[in-house]
Amino acid sequence: MSDGKTGSAKVEPLRKPRPCPECSRPSTRESYPFCSERCRNVDLSRWLSGSYAIPVVEDETKAGGEDER
Ligand SMILES: [Zn+2]
Numbered sequence: 001m002s003d004g005k006t007g008s009a010k011v012e013p014l015r016k017p018r019p020c021p022e023c024s025r026p027s028t029r030e031s032y033p034f035c036s037e038r039c040r041n042v043d044l045s046r047w048l049s050g051s052y053a054i055p056v057v058e059d060e061t062k063a064g065g066e067d068e069r
Pocket of ligand 1: 020022025035039
C-alpha cells in the first residue's frame with residue numbers, strides 16, 4: 001500500500017526530549033522515554049522485581065457483592 005507521498009526520508013522528532021527516568025540524561029528516540037536500551041531494561045527489571053508494588057485484590061472469591069437487603 002502506498003500513501004502517494006513522495007519520499008521524504010527525513011523524520012524530525014516531534015516530541016520534546018525528556019530526561020531519562022533512570023539517569024536523567026536526555027532520552028533518545030530509539031529508547032524513548034529512556035536514554036538507552038539499558039536504562040529501559042533497568043526500569044523493566046525494577047518492575048519485575050516488585051519495587052512498584054501493585055496491590056492485589058484477594059477477595060475475588062467473595063464476589064457475591066449484594067449482601068444488603
Ligand atoms: Zn538513562
